[in-house]
Amino acid sequence: MTPVSSKLYTDDVSLLMVLIDTNPFFWNSVKSTLAFSTFLSNVLAFLNSILLLNQLNQVVVIATGYNSCDYIFDSSDSQSQTQRVEQMLQKLEEFVDKDESLGREDSVDGPGFSLLSGSLSMALCYIQRVFRSGPLHPQPRILCLHGSPDGPGQYVAVMNSIFSAQRSMVPIDSCVLGAQHSAFLQQASYITGGVYLKPQLLDGLFQYLATVFATDLHSRAFLQLPKPAGVDFRASCFCHKNTIDMGYICSVCLSIFCKHQKKCSTCGSVFGQAQTQDSSTPDRKRKTPLDA
Amino acid sequence: MADKQVMKRAKYKSSVKDPGVAGVLKLNIERFVFMPNDPKASTKLNVEFRMITGHKFTKEGSSKQALLNLTQEQGGNYIFEFDSFADRDVCREFVAAAIAFHSEAGKATTENSAALVNSEQLSRAETERRIKLLQENSELQRLHRQFVFGGILTDAEFWATRKKLLDQNDNRRPKQRVALKNEMWTVKPLSDGQSNRVTFNLTPEIIHQIFAEKPAVRQAYLSFVPNKMTEKEFWTKYSRAEYLHSTKNVVAAAAEAAEDEELAVFLKRDDMLANEARRKIRRVDPTVDMEADEGDDYIHLPDHGLFQNETKDVLESQYEPYRRSFSQDLNQHAAVVLQGRLVDVELGDPRSVAEALSRTKQAEVSDEISNRNLEKELSDRISRIAEIEDLQGPRDPAVAPLSIKDPRDYFDSQQANAVKALGDAGSGAKPLKSSVSPREAYGSLTDLVSDIRVMGLSEPIMNPEVALKVLNGLTQSISSTKFHLGKNPRESVLDSLPKVTKEELLHHWTSVQELLKHFWSSYPITTKYLYTKVTRLKDAMSQVYPKLQEIKESVQSDFRHQVSLLVHPMLQALDAAFAHYDADVQKRSAKSGERFNGFG
Numbered sequence: 001m002t003p004v005s006s007k008l009y010t011d012d013v014s015l016l017m018v019l020i021d022t023n024p025f026f027w028n029s030v031k032s033t034l035a036f037s038t039f040l041s042n043v044l045a046f047l048n049s050i051l052l053l054n055q056l057n058q059v060v061v062i063a064t065g066y067n068s069c070d071y072i073f074d075s076s077d078s079q080s081q082t083q084r085v086e087q088m089l090q091k092l093e094e095f096v097d098k099d100e101s102l103g104r105e106d107s108v109d110g111p112g113f114s115l116l117s118g119s120l121s122m123a124l125c126y127i128q129r130v131f132r133s134g135p136l137h138p139q140p141r142i143l144c145l146h147g148s149p150d151g152p153g154q155y156v157a158v159m160n161s162i163f164s165a166q167r168s169m170v171p172i173d174s175c176v177l178g179a180q181h182s183a184f185l186q187q188a189s190y191i192t193g194g195v196y197l198k199p200q201l202l203d204g205l206f207q208y209l210a211t212v213f214a215t216d217l218h219s220r221a222f223l224q225l226p227k228p229a230g231v232d233f234r235a236s237c238f239c240h241k242n243t244i245d246m247g248y249i250c251s252v253c254l255s256i257f258c259k260h261q262k263k264c265s266t267c268g269s270v271f272g273q274a275q276t277q278d279s280s281t282p283d284r285k286r287k288t289p290l291d292a
Numbered sequence: 293m294a295d296k297q298v299m300k301r302a303k304y305k306s307s308v309k310d311p312g313v314a315g316v317l318k319l320n321i322e323r324f325v326f327m328p329n330d331p332k333a334s335t336k337l338n339v340e341f342r343m344i345t346g347h348k349f350t351k352e353g354s355s356k357q358a359l360l361n362l363t364q365e366q367g368g369n370y371i372f373e374f375d376s377f378a379d380r381d382v383c384r385e386f387v388a389a390a391i392a393f394h395s396e397a398g399k400a401t402t403e404n405s406a407a408l409v410n411s412e413q414l415s416r417a418e419t420e421r422r423i424k425l426l427q428e429n430s431e432l433q434r435l436h437r438q439f440v441f442g443g444i445l446t447d448a449e450f451w452a453t454r455k456k457l458l459d460q461n462d463n464r465r466p467k468q469r470v471a472l473k474n475e476m477w478t479v480k481p482l483s484d485g486q487s488n489r490v491t492f493n494l495t496p497e498i499i500h501q502i503f504a505e506k507p508a509v510r511q512a513y514l515s516f517v518p519n520k521m522t523e524k525e526f527w528t529k530y531s532r533a534e535y536l537h538s539t540k541n542v543v544a545a546a547a548e549a550a551e552d553e554e555l556a557v558f559l560k561r562d563d564m565l566a567n568e569a570r571r572k573i574r575r576v577d578p579t580v581d582m583e584a585d586e587g588d589d590y591i592h593l594p595d596h597g598l599f600q601n602e603t604k605d606v607l608e609s610q611y612e613p614y615r616r617s618f619s620q621d622l623n624q625h626a627a628v629v630l631q632g633r634l635v636d637v638e639l640g641d642p643r644s645v646a647e648a649l650s651r652t653k654q655a656e657v658s659d660e661i662s663n664r665n666l667e668k669e670l671s672d673r674i675s676r677i678a679e680i681e682d683l684q685g686p687r688d689p690a691v692a693p694l695s696i697k698d699p700r701d702y703f704d705s706q707q708a709n710a711v712k713a714l715g716d717a718g719s720g721a722k723p724l725k726s727s728v729s730p731r732e733a734y735g736s737l738t739d740l741v742s743d744i745r746v747m748g749l750s751e752p753i754m755n756p757e758v759a760l761k762v763l764n765g766l767t768q769s770i771s772s773t774k775f776h777l778g779k780n781p782r783e784s785v786l787d788s789l790p791k792v793t794k795e796e797l798l799h800h801w802t803s804v805q806e807l808l809k810h811f812w813s814s815y816p817i818t819t820k821y822l823y824t825k826v827t828r829l830k831d832a833m834s835q836v837y838p839k840l841q842e843i844k845e846s847v848q849s850d851f852r853h854q855v856s857l858l859v860h861p862m863l864q865a866l867d868a869a870f871a872h873y874d875a876d877v878q879k880r881s882a883k884s885g886e887r888f889n890g891f892g
């Protein structure tokens with residue numbers, strides 16, 4: 001009954017969206033521990049293994065740059081297998097050039113931030129297009145190979161992407177290459193049910209990728225993958241950066257405050273008078289009537 | 293219940309075929325006694341109900357004899373035949389209750405149950421309800437046996453906290469109304485093969501259904517019978533009409549109808565039905581979206597998959613009234629069945645059935661007429677839904693755009709804790725404070741990329757020793773978090789325990805809850821009665837501690853920690869109760885120094 005033309009997508013066919021961090025300032029800062037070329041050869045070997053795992057597997061690579069993001073590889077439109085790597089590297093070079101030309105700064109302190117929110121959004125858009133292509137499609141997931149520290153300015157955009165991925169049930173796997181953990185990616189993986197991993201031995205990157213991130217979503221049901229030991233998602237107040245268990249939240253922009261404010265410092269909403277709460281409710285002692 | 297008894301005339305039979313010995317059967321909660329009418333007969337019976345394990349009985353309607361068969365524990369049985377099914381049912385119910393009572397009270401001492409029953413004057417219905425609840429709910433039964441027969445709670449105390457349960461059960465008691473049969477009555481002629489006679493079988497149930505589905509037939513019945521024709525003549529004519537329909541010969545039907553005007557009533561299309569249909573169509577919500585969705589794909593099945601060879605011939609218009617569509621019949625039948633039994637009259641008398649049905653229909657129509665608001669409501673709804681866009685004023689967005697001055701605050705509010713949780717706050721301090729020019733950074737990146745393009749991938753990608761290290765590291769960290777509890781909310785700790793332990797724990801939870809419920813509801817202690825109740829409960833609760841300890845010790849060491857985690861809150865709850873008890877005792881003795889225990 002099935003038309004011959006339609007591909008037989010079984011539940012273990014994957015669409016893997018790989019976001020690679022190409023922030024030059026980050027790679028410059030870790031030159032000695034993990035060279036970008038080493039990283040690339042590990043990743044390329046990993047991508048090849050994904051494509052070998054299942055003939056119908058699809059890999060899309062998005063470069064997460066400092067000034068921009070772009071698709072640099074899509075296995076579904078590459079002509080011949082031998083040219084895959086060549087094609088991708090060429091695209092990557094072009095991308096890096098373009099990314100540089102968009103820059104304005106004269107010098108950058110530290111590793112700088114890469115545009116994670118942008119590449120996450122691009123990955124999700126691509127996945128949405130696949131979802132709409134018909135009832136049969138590969139199972140999508142996103143893998144972030146990320147090194148740059150979290151960019152505070154991207155908070156809202158990144159969180160929106162995470163929630164959007166959660167809504168479309170797309171897991172975000174994270175492999176953190178930098179010195180620091182990434183709170184963004186930790187939340188992303190936690191919320192979307194993906195795997196968060198910060199490899200201890202960067203020399204063995206390929207082994208990490210192949211062991212943890214090569215598993216398709218169907219097989220994950222039968223496997224034990226690394227789980228975080230627990231995440232503290234308690235917030236700190238916007239006013240003093242103190243960790244709080246209970247506080248006031250702006251109903252408009254969800255800013256958190258430890259004390260009642262007249263006006264939200266984040267979005268400017270004016271709050272009504274809080275009801276003077278009478279915490280000194282008389283400690284009513286229950287009188288036990290005896291001998292009634 | 294103990295003082296209740298039932299006495300009925302019955303015959304004791306050794307087997308179903310046996311004519312039996314006439315006599316009187318007396319039942320009470322303890323035993324049943326059979327006394328033959330002939331005092332010299334030797335078949336006297338005096339059997340305790342606790343020896344009886346079950347009962348069987350004949351079904352009214354399917355059997356002529358009203359029998360009740362009591363089966364004994366050690367095999368063997370007692371068969372009684374009653375004068376009527378009504379008598380039998382009274383005894384059957386009593387027997388069922390008595391058997392349930394004894395099987396439930398099986399392990400209790402007789403004194404106990406006698407005291408229990410005598411102390412309360414319960415209605416039989418109430419007792420039955422309780423027994424039924426206990427039979428249906430094994431957990432409840434276990435609690436009941438443990439506490440009531442264990443002497444910790446009285447029966448009344450036990451049930452007092454379950455009034456709601458009893459009431460609920462009570463509400464279910466009204467008899468279920470029997471729906472109409474979902475079967476279309478069609479004429480299946482039972483021809484004897486020799487003559488042309490055709491036999492039909494009409495029961496009151498079928499007549500009811502015909503009246504409900506075919507208002508014209510009902511109307512005809514009311515006006516023809518018995519003035520114009522007898523009941524029998526009426527149904528004969530109706531059957532004739534149905535038979536003609538079943539032959540699908542519209543022309544023949546029309547010809548016969550032309551000669552017999554009464555027959556024509558049955559053969560012509562039912563105008564009352566058509567009117568009713570029109571009325572219903574007028575009342576359909578015009579805003580209903582009738583567009584079929586993918587799920588309604590029956591189109592490929594002719595006649596919706598129902599086999600029916602309807603005549604598709606083109607007929608002259610004079611025959612049109614005699615055509616009847618199967619789908620119309622089917623729809624009408626479905627509507628009637630779904631509506632359920634509208635009238636509650638004895639089905640034996642067709643006339644009263646017909647009248648009752650007509651009355652309900654009449655009432656429906658008059659209801660509708662009085663409900664003139666409906667039309668207004670419908671037109672309102674249309675105007676609301678069928679909004680013409682270009683006639684609407686511009687809609688102002690009722691929202692103000694969100695302006696966030698600095699999203700960095702959100703980040704700061706979370707970053708610190710999340711990273712700290714990973715035990716990595718130390719390295720969070722700026723790793724490199726070097727400043728690089730973009731030119732340099734981008735330059736080295738491009739160089740590295742072109743390196744690969746020129747040199748190819750490094751081979752081997754990595755050292756096997758490193759790979760082994762990575763694998764070992766991963767395995768170790770995974771196995772260390774695997775047994776970390778509470779990771780997966782769907783996974784219950786209980787499920788990982790052995791089944792016996794799990795059940796025992798759950799049972800202890802329910803019994804501890806039961807005890808605590810009674811314990812706390814006894815405070816403040818105002819009467820001597822409450823005082824003794826609390827004392828009883830306290831003793832029972834103190835016995836739970838060693839049992840919980842026992843469970844903890846009985847499980848394997850792997851589970852011990854988990855079990856003690858589960859037992860802990862139970863112990864806490866019990867401790868709290870004891871603390872309260874002790875404090876109360878102290879307060880009482882301090883307060884009433886002169887009076888001994890505070891109860892004057």
Ligand SMILES: [Zn+2]
Pocket residue numbers: 237238239240241242257258259
């Ligand atoms: Zn604060």
Ligand SMILES: [Zn+2]
Pocket residue numbers: 250251252253254255264265266267268269
């Ligand atoms: Zn706000």
